[in-house]
Amino acid sequence: MVEVMIGPQPEVPDIRTAGEFCLMVSSAMSRVANIDYAEPHVDIHSFDLERGTTEFPDPLLTTHRLGKFYLLCGGDFVHTIGLSLLEEQPKVVSPAVLARSAAEYSSRSWYISDPEDTVDTRLAKMIKLVGSGLAEAGFSDPRLDPVDAQFASGFNRWVSQQKQLPKLPKPNYKKLIELMVPEIGGQEYDALSGYVHASAVTVIGAVIGVQLELNSRRLNAWKQVAFATLGGISAASRMELLRTGSVSQEVSELSSAWRQLVHSYESVIDRVLPSDGARIAEADRAFRDQFPDS
Numbered sequence: 001m002v003e004v005m006i007g008p009q010p011e012v013p014d015i016r017t018a019g020e021f022c023l024m025v026s027s028a029m030s031r032v033a034n035i036d037y038a039e040p041h042v043d044i045h046s047f048d049l050e051r052g053t054t055e056f057p058d059p060l061l062t063t064h065r066l067g068k069f070y071l072l073c074g075g076d077f078v079h080t081i082g083l084s085l086l087e088e089q090p091k092v093v094s095p096a097v098l099a100r101s102a103a104e105y106s107s108r109s110w111y112i113s114d115p116e117d118t119v120d121t122r123l124a125k126m127i128k129l130v131g132s133g134l135a136e137a138g139f140s141d142p143r144l145d146p147v148d149a150q151f152a153s154g155f156n157r158w159v160s161q162q163k164q165l166p167k168l169p170k171p172n173y174k175k176l177i178e179l180m181v182p183e184i185g186g187q188e189y190d191a192l193s194g195y196v197h198a199s200a201v202t203v204i205g206a207v208i209g210v211q212l213e214l215n216s217r218r219l220n221a222w223k224q225v226a227f228a229t230l231g232g233i234s235a236a237s238r239m240e241l242l243r244t245g246s247v248s249q250e251v252s253e254l255s256s257a258w259r260q261l262v263h264s265y266e267s268v269i270d271r272v273l274p275s276d277g278a279r280i281a282e283a284d285r286a287f288r289d290q291f292p293d294s
């Protein structure tokens with residue numbers, strides 16, 4: 001085995017700090033998700049008695065539950081990122097995959113929990129999400145389990161009766177993420193695609209980054225944390241505002257802490273990345289010295 005001797009590397013933010021921040025954000029997401037359901041100026045129970053049917057009795061309650069479940073699941077991903085970064089040997093690719101999934105789930109919660117929406121718009125958004133889920137799950141297949149088929153047919157009949165709801169386009173999930181996380185949403189969502197879909201180029205770069213202890217590897221982990229946690233904070237802020245009329249001090253402080261963490265990350269980029277080039281060049285020379293014919 002060739003030992004690559006490189007001088008001391010520039011200091012970068014401790015990745016454990018990013019892991020601890022993930023755990024704080026996931027805790028806040030869980031707390032907000034479990035706040036009592038509330039719709040501005042509307043009593044959910046009375047609304048559902050009027051607008052529900054025997055086959056789909058609780059449309060507005062179902063809408064709020066869906067927002068809650070998306071936020072809880074997004075928090076699960078953020079929590080797991082935090083745990084992986086606190087391990088003695090952080091994982092190579094799973095934080096990146098988890099970060100993209102966290103943003104996907106948070107974006108759905110963010111989409112359905114806009115406090116500026118009317119109740120009919122919120123229902124229309126729920127229909128888009130549930131309808132897409134039914135289509136993706138193949139709920140129109142005649143071989144479907146009878147219980148699932150009954151739910152799908154009852155839901156679709158209820159939808160056909162909602163003539164007063166606004167007509168909304170199917171949500172574009174990348175665009176949702178760009179709106180939810182305007183600072184880094186679209187760029188980071190695309191960048192993480194290679195991790196999710198096992199791109200050979202992405203895998204090679206990730207593993208080499210670990211083997212050479214490159215600064216870029218740690219900086220990429222920070223960027224993934226920034227992406228996942230800001231999505232979680234944005235979704236939690238919106239849901240808390242919908243249900244309580246205000247954003248708590250806990251969530252506001254997480255937003256401020258996020259900006260400080262990103263500033264810390266950005267302040268070292270120009271100083272630390274040049275040393276990666278030196279490490280790669282030295283490793284390449286050492287490899288060629290050992291295997292001159294390669």
